[in-house]
Amino acid sequence: SQTIHQWPATLVQPVGSPLSLECTVEGTSNPNLYWYRQAAGRGLQLLFYSIGIGQISSEVPQNLSASRPQDRQFILSSKKLLLSDSGFYLCAWSVLGSNQPQHFGDGTRLSIL
């Protein structure tokens, strides 16, 4: 069966510090991968998605970037965090096809001080 891992579960960072959140998927090959941010009362906002190694699409211009160095690894990064980057970050995967559900990790709660 397929599993998805995200870490860390919680993170407290000072403003201006760098960020690296990692997500890995097991039990499937060539998944679509997604990064979301969830803010209270605002629903899930898609940040990045990837259909293959090195192929990243950005949905919202912002202070973050994403990379996919391996087939089942997706990384969310920032060079300098802003206060507005605080939130709950979720990674998800799906098989190819627009009628397929996405499956989520347990998220990272990021607090910027």
Next chain:
Amino acid sequence: EDQVTQSPEALRLQEGESSSLNCSYTVSGLRGLFWYRQDPGKGPEFLFTLYSAGEEKEKERLKATLTKKESFLHITAPKPEDSATYLCAVSSAGANSKLTFGKGITLSVRP
């Protein structure tokens, strides 16, 4: 642009009191409608996919239905452990596997 609206925003039920959660959508060429359950501090857990009007799916006390404009998640005789936020999402023909999510409905079931 795909749109999803869920109502009500919050719902409080007594244990055993059945009810329905609504998800209204506007898409150009529906490919799938998805229901998720999310517990506090956790990622959404996939529940159902519905593909065409008239389709129904069931899992324990939950039953999801679909029309051309909306979906309902019916909860029969809920228990306190059904308390969670329920999210609805749609995928459309031009969305390239991306989903559009509603803001969710927070369900509280009192014992």
